[in-house]
Amino acid sequence: MSTTPPESTSPQRRSTDTVIPISPNALEADSSIYKEIAINAQDVLRVGFVQMMRVDWDAHMVRVVTASDLYEITFQKALEQIREVFPRWDTTRIQYPPDVGDWARTVYFKGKTVVIPTLEQSSYLTPLIVRLAQLVGLRHSLIVPVIVDGRVLASLSFTQRSPIFSDASRRTAESFAKQAALTLENAQLNAQLRDQLTRLEHSQRLAVEAEERTRREIAEFLHGRVQTRLLLVWNQLSDYPDSPDETSRTELVKKVCDELERIRETDVRQASHVLHPSVIRMGLVSACRSLASRIQDVVPVQIEVSPGFTDLDVIGKSKLPEDVRLIAYRVIEEAIGNTLRHAKASRVKLNFSRVEQDTFEVVIQDDGIGFDPSLPHAGLGFASIDARVHAVRGSWFVNSQPHGPTEVTVRLPLELH
Amino acid sequence: MTSQPLRIAIVEDEDLFRDLLGLALGRHERFHVVGSFSNSPEALARIPKLEPDLVMLDIDLGGNSASSMNGVELGMALQKQIANLGVVLLSNHQDLEFVAGLGAEVQRWSYLLKKSVRDLKVLVRALEGTADGLVVLDPQLVAGMKPQRGVLSTLTARQLDVLRLIAQGYSNAGIAESLGIAAKTVDNLTNVIYQTLDVVSHSASHARVKAVLAYLEAVRSG
Numbered sequence: 277m278s279t280t281p282p283e284s285t286s287p288q289r290r291s292t293d294t295v296i297p298i299s300p301n302a303l304e305a306d307s308s309i310y311k312e313i314a315i316n317a318q319d320v321l322r323v324g325f326v327q328m329m330r331v332d333w334d335a336h337m338v339r340v341v342t343a344s345d346l347y348e349i350t351f352q353k354a355l356e357q358i359r360e361v362f363p364r365w366d367t368t369r370i371q372y373p374p375d376v377g378d379w380a381r382t383v384y385f386k387g388k389t390v391v392i393p394t395l396e397q398s399s400y401l402t403p404l405i406v407r408l409a410q411l412v413g414l415r416h417s418l419i420v421p422v423i424v425d426g427r428v429l430a431s432l433s434f435t436q437r438s439p440i441f442s443d444a445s446r447r448t449a450e451s452f453a454k455q456a457a458l459t460l461e462n463a464q465l466n467a468q469l470r471d472q473l474t475r476l477e478h479s480q481r482l483a484v485e486a487e488e489r490t491r492r493e494i495a496e497f498l499h500g501r502v503q504t505r506l507l508l509v510w511n512q513l514s515d516y517p518d519s520p521d522e523t524s525r526t527e528l529v530k531k532v533c534d535e536l537e538r539i540r541e542t543d544v545r546q547a548s549h550v551l552h553p554s555v556i557r558m559g560l561v562s563a564c565r566s567l568a569s570r571i572q573d574v575v576p577v578q579i580e581v582s583p584g585f586t587d588l589d590v591i592g593k594s595k596l597p598e599d600v601r602l603i604a605y606r607v608i609e610e611a612i613g614n615t616l617r618h619a620k621a622s623r624v625k626l627n628f629s630r631v632e633q634d635t636f637e638v639v640i641q642d643d644g645i646g647f648d649p650s651l652p653h654a655g656l657g658f659a660s661i662d663a664r665v666h667a668v669r670g671s672w673f674v675n676s677q678p679h680g681p682t683e684v685t686v687r688l689p690l691e692l693h
Numbered sequence: 694m695t696s697q698p699l700r701i702a703i704v705e706d707e708d709l710f711r712d713l714l715g716l717a718l719g720r721h722e723r724f725h726v727v728g729s730f731s732n733s734p735e736a737l738a739r740i741p742k743l744e745p746d747l748v749m750l751d752i753d754l755g756g757n758s759a760s761s762m763n764g765v766e767l768g769m770a771l772q773k774q775i776a777n778l779g780v781v782l783l784s785n786h787q788d789l790e791f792v793a794g795l796g797a798e799v800q801r802w803s804y805l806l807k808k809s810v811r812d813l814k815v816l817v818r819a820l821e822g823t824a825d826g827l828v829v830l831d832p833q834l835v836a837g838m839k840p841q842r843g844v845l846s847t848l849t850a851r852q853l854d855v856l857r858l859i860a861q862g863y864s865n866a867g868i869a870e871s872l873g874i875a876a877k878t879v880d881n882l883t884n885v886i887y888q889t890l891d892v893v894s895h896s897a898s899h900a901r902v903k904a905v906l907a908y909l910e911a912v913r914s915g
Binding site for chain 2: 572
């Protein structure tokens with residue numbers, strides 16, 4: 277998509293020493309794109325002044341985004357005179373509602389081009405700016421809507437000395453507005469893309485951080501607890517030759533065996549489960565039942581499964597890809613972890629259902645003390661859930677209030693793309 | 694019980710464990726190891742010709758090729774080719790979820806933890822029970838089955854003891870001996886358990902299988 281209009285016809289006007297740039301105060305972040313449009317439009321149409329206005333429909337206000345530079349010697353002189361009296365005077369501070377007058381309604385609501393015969397009739401310019409325009413003889417404006425996806429998002433105004441805008445220049449102005457629309461759309465898409473990329477990077481970073489945290493915990497667990505226990509066993513075994521009789525030797529061997537069994541059964545199994553819950557192979561609900569049975573002494577977890585989801589997550593033959601199951605499982609684990617850490621809950625309820633053709637939903641509910649979701653710290657425990665869910669383009673939300681209950685709802689796609 | 698030794702094939706991808714298991718079974722007069730394999734494609738190709746009564750399958754059979762199966766899949770595939778084949782699944786997972794749902798897939802199956810294999814009594818009970826058409830669960834797995842709510846909470850402690858032993862493949866005589874009560878008492882207790890779990894069946898062994906599956910389901914959904 278090209279953003280450059282036809283070749284500039286008067287490059288000599290670009291010399292910097294004759295240019296008074298418009299104050300950048302009111303310009304948006306992507307103003308350079310708009311500025312280029314205005315300058316190019318001015319060059320192509322050979323008019324005195326081009327302004328681009330942006331419509332902020334939420335605020336019901338039209339604001340100057342940018343304007344072509346003012347090259348006219350007379351304009352410069354007039355501007356200098358005005359600035360002697362009003363040093364901070366700024367032509368870009370103009371703003372007006374999109375229904376300020378008949379012409380404005382035609383442009384912004386009907387999406388049609390209008391000509392304002394004289395600037396005095398514009399009904400939005402301050403007397404000062406009208407005076408300025410009169411000084412330099414610019415008094416007739418052609419205003420063209422810039423339409424993106426059927427919505428008027430901006431306008432271009434072309435102001436000149438002559439009251440006559442030929443059909444040809446009108447058409448040129450309109451095709452220019454179309455080009456501006458493409459540029460604008462493109463800029464919006466780019467901004468969206470940037471936004472998505474930033475979010476993706478953020479979520480990936482969080483996911484990586486979560487992985488790293490898990491690894492560090494397991495490393496500490498292996499290095500600390502498991503190693504210490506193994507050392508104890510080793511120490512006990514080294515007493516074996518010194519044992520006084522058969523009975524104490526048998527006792528020692530039994531103690532060592534029991535201790536090894538405990539290490540194998542509790543520690544190794546626990547660490548292995550944190551790294552990868554192998555029961556996920558049997559299905560998401562199976563993995564959650566297994567989780568529930570492991571924590572049943574801490575908090576009872578009740579599991580409800582809708583018939584639609586049972587058909588999907590058949591034990592041992594789940595139609596959900598294992599990746600998806602694993603993400604859902606980690607999110608549930610995280611949510612229950614939050615509950616255990618903060619909620620003082622007496623029970624947790626999980627509900628699985630299929631909500632659409634390609635989506636399923638897990639609701640994790642607890643009867644704990646709840647929290648105010650609007651408080652900033654409330655979101656902290658959810659960062660990792662957010663990262664995991666967004667990484668697969670799912671969605672989630674939390675519903676809570678002081679005194680509870682708290683409900684985390686997660687929606688995930690049935691397949692990863 | 695027949696005098697012929699049970700013909701057993703082993704499929705296990707851990708070499709050491711496979712050898713130890715083969716040795717242990719080979720020493721026992723009731724068993725005859727007809728073959729042992731380390732992967733599912735080879736096992737599937739060769740086991741049917743060996744005509745075993747039982748296969749012992751590692752539930753976590755590895756392998757990356759498209760044709761490789763896990764123990765459950767291999768068991769199902771073999772049962773299609775060999776009539777009345779009993780499947781003993783060997784597992785490191787002391788987790789009911791691995792057992793849940795098996796009843797709908799496999800007949801004549803049992804679930805044994807690998808660490809229980811060193812206990813010969815447990816091993817023999819599982820193998821013979823499976824060959825007789827029972828479903829036998831690992832004792833440690835059964836010990837971890839804690840009924841919370843539902844139908845099981847209506848059973849007395851004694852009835853629950855009996856049910857646990859049924860799940861481990863004990864006969865009524867074995868239960869009577871283990872609990873030190875009369876065989877007649879065990880029969881009565883068993884009947885009450887069947888009624889409570891809503892088990893109706895034409896044969897005694899079938900009733901036992903149904904009771905074990907009902908027990909499993911009740912614990913999981915509790």
